[in-house]
Amino acid sequence: AQKVTQAQTEISVVEKEDVTLDCVYETRDTTYYLFWYKQPPSGELVFLIRRNSFDEQNEISGRYSWNFQKSTSSFNFTITASQVVDSAVYFCALSEPIYNAGNMLTFGGGTRLMVKP
């Protein structure tokens, strides 16, 4: 069975600090997708990134970066120079293989990030 663990329930930082959100996953599949979503106080789930299991290249998008390490089954998310608007709950998720045209996501419990001015 698939499982996603976000051990950090809540993180509090001061604006401009860097922060890393941890995500560890378990799966028996060799092909899978990993996702990060942001849920601001307004409640919607905002897609941030999708990573294929066969692509371990790290990715950077502005102040966001992701570190995928298959050897340790981790997909960590770093926000550089955090801002108050980054305050939200962040979810890591894992999906089944796509061959059945399915993308059922297994979510971690989420990490609540609070960025203080």
Added chain:
Amino acid sequence: DSGVTQTPKHLITATGQRVTLRCSPRSGDLSVYWYQQSLDQGLQFLIQYYNGEERAKGNILERFSAQQFPDLHSELNLSSLELGDSALYFCASSSLQGDAFFGQGTRLTVV
């Protein structure tokens, strides 16, 4: 804007009642997923439809049902509602490329 539309945004109803949540996927996406987010269970997959057919089932109660119509919009029907059904219900759609985008959710409150 994710391109996935959910209505209504908020719903308040009494125990024992039945409600219908509606979802329109992104243009071109054939798959629709329903998820429930509650405080005690977190985000849980309920059910998936692909081009009108049920494709996968998760932790969906027998009191809940869903369908996907020929125009690809989907409806989630919740009946005999209980207080514990109060939650945020999300719809998501995905393309074969694998990206999964969520609607804004329907916040259901059962009183």
